[in-house]
Amino acid sequence: MPFRFPVKFDIPKHSFVNARVIRDQFKRLQYEEHEVTRNALKYIARNTELPSRVRLEAQLQLTSMPKYTAYNQIRDRCVASGNSKSLIRDFKLNRTAFRERARAGLIPGVKVASW
Amino acid sequence: MFVVRRQLRVSGGRSIASFSTGSIIHKKQDSVKFTSPQEHIEEQKLNKVAEQQYQQTLLQEDFEYNPKYVSESKVNPITGRPIPINVELLKYKPITLKPTHGNEVATIKFRGYEEDSLIRAGEFALRSAFYLGIPTSNLTSLKTEKRLYTVIKSPFAQAKTKQNFHRVTFNKTITAFDANPEVIDLWLSYINKHSIEGVKYEAKMITNESLDFSKELQSLDEIELSSTYNELNDPIGNKVKELLQSDNFKQFLKESK
Numbered sequence: 001m002p003f004r005f006p007v008k009f010d011i012p013k014h015s016f017v018n019a020r021v022i023r024d025q026f027k028r029l030q031y032e033e034h035e036v037t038r039n040a041l042k043y044i045a046r047n048t049e050l051p052s053r054v055r056l057e058a059q060l061q062l063t064s065m066p067k068y069t070a071y072n073q074i075r076d077r078c079v080a081s082g083n084s085k086s087l088i089r090d091f092k093l094n095r096t097a098f099r100e101r102a103r104a105g106l107i108p109g110v111k112v113a114s115w
Numbered sequence: 116m117f118v119v120r121r122q123l124r125v126s127g128g129r130s131i132a133s134f135s136t137g138s139i140i141h142k143k144q145d146s147v148k149f150t151s152p153q154e155h156i157e158e159q160k161l162n163k164v165a166e167q168q169y170q171q172t173l174l175q176e177d178f179e180y181n182p183k184y185v186s187e188s189k190v191n192p193i194t195g196r197p198i199p200i201n202v203e204l205l206k207y208k209p210i211t212l213k214p215t216h217g218n219e220v221a222t223i224k225f226r227g228y229e230e231d232s233l234i235r236a237g238e239f240a241l242r243s244a245f246y247l248g249i250p251t252s253n254l255t256s257l258k259t260e261k262r263l264y265t266v267i268k269s270p271f272a273q274a275k276t277k278q279n280f281h282r283v284t285f286n287k288t289i290t291a292f293d294a295n296p297e298v299i300d301l302w303l304s305y306i307n308k309h310s311i312e313g314v315k316y317e318a319k320m321i322t323n324e325s326l327d328f329s330k331e332l333q334s335l336d337e338i339e340l341s342s343t344y345n346e347l348n349d350p351i352g353n354k355v356k357e358l359l360q361s362d363n364f365k366q367f368l369k370e371s372k
Contacts, residue, residue, distance in 0.1 A: 040354035044364075051371030054364055088264060095266040102264075102280045108313070109228030113263060113281035 006066075015079040027073045034069040038062065209241035212250040214292035219321055221291040221299050223306070224257075226315040230285045236314045237287050240306050247302050249294040257286035296322060 005026050011017060012025045044050060044058035067073060077084045078094035086095040091107060102110045150158065183200040190197055204210070223240060225233045237254040244251045264280040267273070291299060303318050310316055325331075358364055 036350050036354050039351045040358055043351065043355055044358065051368065053367040053371055054359075057364060057367055058358075086267070088266075090262070090264075096270045098264070099266050099268070099278065099280075107282075109282040109284065110264070110280050111282075113279040 015077075016082045018082045020084070021077055021082045024075060024077055027068045030066075030068045031071055031074060034065065035071075038065065038069060205242075209238050209254075210245055211241060211253060212245060212248065214250040216293045218293050218323075219290055220294050220296075221303070221318060221320045223289045223291075223303075224317040224319075225285075225287045225289075226317065227285060227313050228283065229313060232311055232313050233285050233287050236311045236316070237289060239309065239311075240289055240302075243305055244289075244291060244302060247294075247298060247305075249298060249302055250292045252288075252290040252292075255288055257288055259286065260284040296320070 007026075007030070009026060009029050011022060015021065041058045041062040045055050045062060047055065075084050076087055076089065076092070078087055078097055079092045080097040080101075081094050083094040083097075087093070088095065088098050091098055091101075093101065098107070101107050103112070184197045185200055185203045187197050225236050227233050227236075234254065241251055241254060260283070262282045262284070264282070265277050266280070268276045268278045291302070294302075299320060303320075306316065359368065
């Protein structure tokens, strides 16, 4: 089976791994790699002091970059289950993973609230 | 822990640092009398004899051992002695020294999920400050933060039934006054050495500079603030430069001129 991503990269070791987590990891790594270029192009494209043709060229180059290099493609995922829905950002955990751990007393400081 | 008290002999012009580092008691200096060389030699001889006598008395004399206790009747079964005052005082709230001048020198902020461990850390800091002679405020509570997490109880459906969790973060501070920066450094490093797990320590030190501090800075040869701006170290800025100098962009830049 051919490697399905355009670039080879390491599989994440810190978290639960499934296809979607790997896809997200790939986007994160790609964003990190192209962050400087994207921001530089954005700077040129938005700088009103530069001639419009240059700005247009920068904008074209920016749009011609692959989508996986964009920041907005990255989505936070649960470290324990790989789920991306109802994620609690403070702990990087999904609601069910969070509830299990909190009830077991594994998350420091978190207790069942009653008032 | 035996505490033996000796009488301190203080010569004429010396200054004694009092218990608080902030204030220094200066003994009034006697009007200086100039002596002839022969007189000086005789004086020195007398001093030497007195010193030897003093040393001998130190060796012969039996020291009076009278440590202080809070409750003398209570005897430690292992040692057969009452408990020394500094150990006994651990049962009570820490004593603090009163600020002599009121200059704020340092503040420590404690942060954690358990109030007991915060109190333990804070009282340790207060006690060590007392024995180092640093005037401090009491351990004061700051606003506790409560973060509420409401999650659906069931892993699937039944979204009406929820469960609440919360994380309470306690904050406490100590303010230190009037001490020298060296003493504060010593204090903070001691606290750091014996820091407790589960408590976040944050220390802020305040130092005073003279009004012509900026002039002093300018006169320094090593610091050159302006030169740091000469070389552009920003990676994005460098990339912009590189892009605009590339053939693709050069062509459009030329056309527009």
